[in-house]
Amino acid sequence: MDQSVVITLGFLVFAIIMFAWEKIPLSITAMIVAVGLHLTGVLSAKAAFAGFVDANVLLFMGMFIVGAAFFETGLAVEVGNLVTKVAKTETRLIIAIMMITGLLSGFLSNTGTAAVLIPVVIGICKKANFSQTRMMMPLVFAAAMGGNISLIGAPGNMIAQAGLQQAGLQGFEFFDYGKIGLPMLIVGTIFYATIGKRFLPATPSRTPDASYQGNDDYSHIPSWKKWIAGLVLVGTVAAMIFEKELGVKLYVSAWIGALILVATNVITETAAIVVGSSLAYATPIGMPANTMVYNIAGYSFMDYVKAGIPLIVVSMIVSLILLPILFPFHP
Template sequence: MAPAIKCLIVLAIVALLFITELIPLAITAMSGAIACGLLGFIPAKQVFSGLSDSTVVLFAGMFVVGAAMFHTGLAQKIGISIVRFSGTSENSLMFGIMIVGAGLSSVLSNTGTAACLMPVVLGICAAAKIPASRQLMPLAYAAGVGGIITLVGTPPNIIVSGALKSFGYEPFSFFEFAWIGIPITVVAIAYMMFIGKYLLPKAELDANQEIEQEIEATVHDSKKQIISGLILAVVIVVMALDIKFISLEMAAVIGALVCVLTGCLTEKQAYASIDWVTIFLFAGMMPVSNAMDKTGAGKLIAEWAVSLMGGAPTPIIMTSVLFIISCTLTQFMSNTAAAALLAPVGVAISQQLGASPK
């Protein structure tokens, strides 16, 4: 059996396990990398090369910098201020919630953003006698779409950027996603304000109901809140300016170190804030991507996809197909896993068409 076919079988098994989650995602990804090494698709020394990839460092650094905003209570304070400023009418409250949700999630964890704002929204809804579900669902959507505005807004953005880099292309810059992310966010907010609100449920929730927090505020020192906010702002500015002697990874790690040194969060909290599932998922899928490239499995998928589309599909058609596939997969599996799985396929198809992988 040809190496390309064997690699495709490994990829299919990995995809099936991602969808079913019979075993944890991180274990599936790392097992895929080990399988590629055992089968000789890649040298043994490359099996765990993903753990030394600079993108992993970027992930870790931004997880810590973002967590400092939650641990100091700054994210919660921003949310409370803006949401309360919006007033208690259903429309103005919904607009305020979606703006702050999208804004915070563009540079912080979208899960953490939603979690820290939920108690705020519940309390205001109870006081204003507004069904909480009519505000919580817009919050969830805003946190989701806001994450696509910047490179660090959501793990899939960093993963596809890392895939480009692994194939020898220029990775995405910090605000490159914003050209599409901001218009989509604006459309999502407008849709919810003028159409979606008529489709929202009207379930009542108790403001005192226990809400499981992703990250709770552990200190409420205004000085540390200011410091954590300044650290995040400086990191974002440095990343956006794309300074030659300071890479994105260096900016993220320096920011994380300063967060710990200034006491915005403890060393243990810094370790705990890192999403290790995302780290190992990315690190495991990088060698699988290399195996697809070296065995020709990626090219085989690209040729099959192109022939299925009539032999000479336009880049727009193939982009649409990949978009539909990824949207479908994320209904059954983690969007991070879907991005890690499809990113090398997208690059291979782009190469086959002679189009830009971006």
């Protein structure tokens, strides 16, 4: 009997047993079969997932689950606390906040990253007697800039990728966006650590939201869950970076990571979901993260205009310099 037939029958039996047994959610069983049939060479990635949705949607679904585990286990909070411990001055704190937020946002949900790090920064500001009003805006701007570090950093990146592929053109490599996005994050960080500090409001324009609570308590989360969440994130990103060498599509890697997290109960099936966009700095409604800190910090609409427009100008300058060099129209 042909090997592919044997493998297919094996997965069929597995699916029937698991559907009847219901020890793991039915949706997870279905995804295991789809991923397994592709990895064993029975079906191409496109054929294996043809019954689901667009590959780019699958990619984001998988990465949302991986990101959710990173956030919900409290690992993101620990990373934020660790990095910001070196921040003894306001300038250092701005640099630490923007770099860690930007780097995490390059591979996880921009909005999720901001949501988790906002209480971390508030706690640090209270302990060190820094103005949290001056720190919230750099945080959410860095979350937006971080979306331009990798192919999976923001929905717009994958929309462009899909458009190129549908036109039969060569798509972007995993870190092609980062050639522009990382310098943009670095320059933006330097800008707010120096000249841009004067554009950050020192005091709230409105009354801050007094009902906002601080960090959630993650002390009840077992350390093994944090380890698995971290290792799966690193492994998933590594698999995406070496997509061509491994011969595994980005969305397949994302779903392998997601399945591991659900199967090990690091994150539940029902908890396994938030999309932001890039360069929307100048208003409190430009992206979800901006809106998050609007009430918390007591900002006004004009606070975003004053602090955001200079960053847009800086970002445009960086882009206009690097784009023709790294991606020439006439190579």
